[in-house]
Amino acid sequence: MSIVENYKKILTSIPDTVKLVVVTKTQSIDNIMQVYSAGGRFFGENKVQELLSKQPQLPDDIEWHLIGHLQTNKVKYIAPFISFIHSIDSLKLLKEVNKQAQKSNRVIYCLLQVYIAKEDTKFGLDFEEAEHLLASEDLKELTNITIAGLMGMATNTNDRQQIAGEFQSLNRFFEKLKSITSHNIHFTTLSMGMSSDYLIAIENGSNLIRVGSSIFGERKFNP
Numbered sequence: 754m755s756i757v758e759n760y761k762k763i764l765t766s767i768p769d770t771v772k773l774v775v776v777t778k779t780q781s782i783d784n785i786m787q788v789y790s791a792g793g794r795f796f797g798e799n800k801v802q803e804l805l806s807k808q809p810q811l812p813d814d815i816e817w818h819l820i821g822h823l824q825t826n827k828v829k830y831i832a833p834f835i836s837f838i839h840s841i842d843s844l845k846l847l848k849e850v851n852k853q854a855q856k857s858n859r860v861i862y863c864l865l866q867v868y869i870a871k872e873d874t875k876f877g878l879d880f881e882e883a884e885h886l887l888a889s890e891d892l893k894e895l896t897n898i899t900i901a902g903l904m905g906m907a908t909n910t911n912d913r914q915q916i917a918g919e920f921q922s923l924n925r926f927f928e929k930l931k932s933i934t935s936h937n938i939h940f941t942t943l944s945m946g947m948s949s950d951y952l953i954a955i956e957n958g959s960n961l962i963r964v965g966s967s968i969f970g971e972r973k974f975n976p
């Protein structure tokens with residue numbers, strides 16, 4: 754099947770309430786434009802450098818999502834255009850995002866990346882650290898960010914029960930945090946699920962999936 758066929762097939766297989774973010778890492782501008790021409794407007798990259806080289810070559814009405822680890826010193830490069838950052842893992846990073854967003858007179862949606870996998874290679878906060886961050890007094894002063902929810906990645910395993918259990922635990926945490934009311938905390942987005950596990954993620958409460966290889970085919974290298 755073609756890229757466009759894959760994209761449309763996934764769109765029709767998920768509820769309208771679930772947002773499909775197309776993960777374009779390692780993909781050419783031409784491949785990305787195929788999805789754009791089919792109506793795709795939500796795109797995700799995991800590396801700042803790659804995002805910065807592609808963004809100017811693509812249409813302005815794309816909503817860009819940074820889904821990979823973000824270093825504080827790189828925030829300034831993406832703040833003028835990024836819509837969502839899925840990988841917030843410290844208050845320090847959040848403060849920098851706020852500062853740079855302010856310079857561009859923008860509000861950036863931020864998701865806390867929470868560690869749910871039984872692997873120690875993944876970045877993120879544990880539940881306690883996430884709650885601690887949300888309770889921070891310093892957060893109140895940040896006017897140019899909105900904490901819009903959580904992002905998590907399940908263990909890379911064939912054990913569907915384990916994957917479902919990890920997604921469930923993040924969903925329960927998300928539901929609990931929804932009750933927080935603050936000017937810059939509005940829990941609306943639960944980012945869980947990629948090519949191998951997005952259906953399990955949706956069954957367990959995800960409303961944003963990040964899909965690359967099921968649309969474009971297997972990547973030649975996996976960064």
Ligand SMILES: *Cc1c(COP(=O)(O)O)cnc(C)c1O
Binds near residue numbers: 964966
């Ligand atoms: C690469 C990547 C994805 C998409 O992975 P696929 O298996 O190609 O769908 C999703 N989320 C993050 C954080 C990624 O780095």
